[in-house]
Amino acid sequence: MANMQRPIKVLMLPWLAHGHISPYLELAKRLSTRNFHVYFCSTPVNLSSIKPKISEKYSSCVELVELHLPSLPDLPPHYHTTKGLPPHLMNTLKVAFDMASPGFSDIVKSLGPDLLIHDFLQPWAAEVAKSHGLPSVVFFSVGAGTLSFMFHMIKNTSIEFPFKAIRLHDYEQAKLTDMIDDSTGSVSNKDRCLQCVERSSNFILLKTFRELDGKYMDYLSSLLGKIVVPVGPLVEVPSNIEDGDGIIEWLDEREESSTIFVSFGTEYFLNEKEREEIAYGLELSNVNFIWVIRFPVGESIELEEALPEGFFGRVRDRGLVIDGWAPQGMILEHPSIGGFVSHCGWSSIMESMKSGVPIIAIPMQFDQPLNARMVKDVGVGLEVKRNKNGELERSEIAKVIKDVVVEKDGDG
Structure with a gap:
C-alpha cells in the first residue's frame, strides 16, 4: 500500500x-x-x-x-x-x-x-x-x-x-x-x-x-x-559518460599510490605566484601528478605561459597538466592515486575520504581553512603550512606531498 x-x-x-x-x-x-x-x-x-x-x-x-x-x-x-x-x-x-x-x-x-x-x-x-x-x-x-x-x-x-x-x-x-x-x-x-x-x-x-x-x-x-x-556525505557516483579515457590510461601506467591529484575546485583561480609555488613544489617532490588548472571564463592563457619557464620539459615523464576539467571521482578511485592536493571544499573532502585517498590540504578561501583543520584532526591528511604572511612556499608543499605519499603519514 x-x-x-x-x-x-x-x-x-x-x-x-x-x-x-x-x-x-x-x-x-x-x-x-x-x-x-x-x-x-x-x-x-x-x-x-x-x-x-x-x-x-x-x-x-x-x-x-x-x-x-x-x-x-x-x-x-x-x-x-x-x-x-x-x-x-x-x-x-x-x-x-x-x-x-x-x-x-x-x-x-x-x-x-x-x-x-x-x-x-x-x-x-x-x-x-x-x-x-x-x-x-x-x-x-x-x-x-x-x-x-x-x-x-x-x-x-x-x-x-x-x-x-x-x-x-x-x-x-x-x-x-x-x-x-x-x-x-x-x-x-x-x-x-x-x-x-x-x-x-x-x-x-x-x-x-x-x-x-x-x-x-x-x-x-x-x-x-x-x-x-x-543527510550523509552525498558523494556523486562517477559516471560512465565522463570523458577521462586518456587520463585513466596515463594512470594505468603508474605504480599503485604513486601519483597525486591536484585540483582547487571550480571557483578558485590560482594567481601567478600561487601557480609558481605549486609548480615548483610539485617539481621538488619528485612525485607523479595530475594537475587541473582553471581560468575564469573568457580569460585565455596558454598553460606554457601560466607556469614557470621550462616546467613542462622538466616534469614531462611524471606530470600531466590539464586545462579546465577532469573526472575527479574517477581519478580519486584509481589505485595509482596516493594523495589529493585539495583546496578542501567540503564535497572534495567527502569524495577523498570515500575513495580512501589522503589529503594534502591547501585551503584558499571561505570555509576551506576550517575544513583543512578538520582533515588533520580526524587523521585523513596533512596541511601545507603557509609563511607568516599567509603565502605558499614551494619547499613546504614538496615536504608535505612527500610526507603523505612517500611516508604515508596521512594514510588513515
Missing part, C-alpha cells in the same frame, strides 16, 4: 555554485528513491551542465525547473552561475539572484510543492514559501565543525570556540570576518544565514554524518535551537 501513496513533492533551490548544486542533486536522487518527486530549480546554464548527470533511473522523479534571472548589463545568461565567473561579478550575481524572487514565487504557485529545501544565501526563498503556505528547510552543504565555528563567531564573538582542533590564523580570521560581514543588496551574509535558519522549520539539513561530526552537530544544535539532521 505504501507504494500507492502520492509522492511528496519537494522543490529545491540551491545557490548558483557547482559546490552547492552537486550535493543538492545527490540529495534529490536519494529522495527520489523514497517516494519523493523533486523539482530541481536553477538557472538554465546550471541545469544544462547537470542534465547529463540525471540517468534514466531518476529522470521521472527529478524534474528540472528553469529560474530566469533578470538581464543585467554585466551579467549575460552564461554568467548566471559561479562556474568560471570573474570574481568581480560575484556580488552582481547575488543581486540578480535576489531579483529573481518574483519569478520563483510564480514557480511555487504553479508547481504546488509540499516542501521547499533551499540554500543559506537566499532568505527570500523561505519568505516566498511562507506566502504560499509552504514549509521550508535550509540545507547547508558543509560540515558541522565549520558551520558551528561560523555561528559561534556570529553569536559569541568574545568567547573562545570550545573545540581546540579548529582554529584560524589571524589572516584567515580577518578574511572569514570580511566574508561573513560582506553585504549584497544591503543584507550581510551573516544576516542571510541567520534569517534562513530562523525561517527553517524546526530542523536544518547538513551534508555530513554523525560518526565524523557528532560533537559539532550537538554544539550547532544548541547554538541555533534547531534539530540538526545529517
Whole structure:
C-alpha cells in the first residue's frame, strides 16, 4: 500500500555554485528513491551542465525547473552561475539572484510543492514559501565543525570556540570576518544565514554524518535551537559518460599510490605566484601528478605561459597538466592515486575520504581553512603550512606531498 501513496513533492533551490548544486542533486536522487518527486530549480546554464548527470533511473522523479534571472548589463545568461565567473561579478550575481524572487514565487504557485529545501544565501526563498503556505528547510552543504565555528563567531564573538582542533590564523580570521560581514543588496551574509535558519522549520539539513561530526552537530544544535539532521556525505557516483579515457590510461601506467591529484575546485583561480609555488613544489617532490588548472571564463592563457619557464620539459615523464576539467571521482578511485592536493571544499573532502585517498590540504578561501583543520584532526591528511604572511612556499608543499605519499603519514 505504501507504494500507492502520492509522492511528496519537494522543490529545491540551491545557490548558483557547482559546490552547492552537486550535493543538492545527490540529495534529490536519494529522495527520489523514497517516494519523493523533486523539482530541481536553477538557472538554465546550471541545469544544462547537470542534465547529463540525471540517468534514466531518476529522470521521472527529478524534474528540472528553469529560474530566469533578470538581464543585467554585466551579467549575460552564461554568467548566471559561479562556474568560471570573474570574481568581480560575484556580488552582481547575488543581486540578480535576489531579483529573481518574483519569478520563483510564480514557480511555487504553479508547481504546488509540499516542501521547499533551499540554500543559506537566499532568505527570500523561505519568505516566498511562507506566502504560499509552504514549509521550508535550509540545507547547508558543509560540515558541522565549520558551520558551528561560523555561528559561534556570529553569536559569541568574545568567547573562545570550545573545540581546540579548529582554529584560524589571524589572516584567515580577518578574511572569514570580511566574508561573513560582506553585504549584497544591503543584507550581510551573516544576516542571510541567520534569517534562513530562523525561517527553517524546526530542523536544518547538513551534508555530513554523525560518526565524523557528532560533537559539532550537538554544539550547532544548541547554538541555533534547531534539530540538526545529517543527510550523509552525498558523494556523486562517477559516471560512465565522463570523458577521462586518456587520463585513466596515463594512470594505468603508474605504480599503485604513486601519483597525486591536484585540483582547487571550480571557483578558485590560482594567481601567478600561487601557480609558481605549486609548480615548483610539485617539481621538488619528485612525485607523479595530475594537475587541473582553471581560468575564469573568457580569460585565455596558454598553460606554457601560466607556469614557470621550462616546467613542462622538466616534469614531462611524471606530470600531466590539464586545462579546465577532469573526472575527479574517477581519478580519486584509481589505485595509482596516493594523495589529493585539495583546496578542501567540503564535497572534495567527502569524495577523498570515500575513495580512501589522503589529503594534502591547501585551503584558499571561505570555509576551506576550517575544513583543512578538520582533515588533520580526524587523521585523513596533512596541511601545507603557509609563511607568516599567509603565502605558499614551494619547499613546504614538496615536504608535505612527500610526507603523505612517500611516508604515508596521512594514510588513515
